[in-house]
Amino acid sequence: MLKKKFMKYGLMKKHMELVRKGKYQLARKILNVLKNETVYLGLSDTEWETEEICEEIGMKIKITRRGKAIVLSNQF
Known part of the structure; x- marks a missing residue:
């Protein structure tokens, strides 16, 4: 449970940073991960960057x- 909270905090921090930089599409994808806890990705550049950010934080990609x-949980 604590690990999940740290992941969410890391995503929120990254979301704020992306909004400041003006990368709104990528920030929107990160916000969807926070909101839904499971997001399906395609092959676009934005979705690839989203996957990269989530891997850095320690989230699992299925x-x-x-x-x-992208699944925001401790188990699959």
Whole structure:
């Protein structure tokens, strides 16, 4: 539970940083991860950067039939 809170805090911090830099599409994807806790990604540059940010924070990336899914939890 504590690990999940640290991940959320890291995402919020990164979201604020992206908004300050003017990367609004990427910030919106990060906000969707925070809101929904599971987000499916495609192959665009924005989604690739979202995946990279989430991997840095320590989130798990799961590959499904629909594509890559970012899951904000301690277990799959």
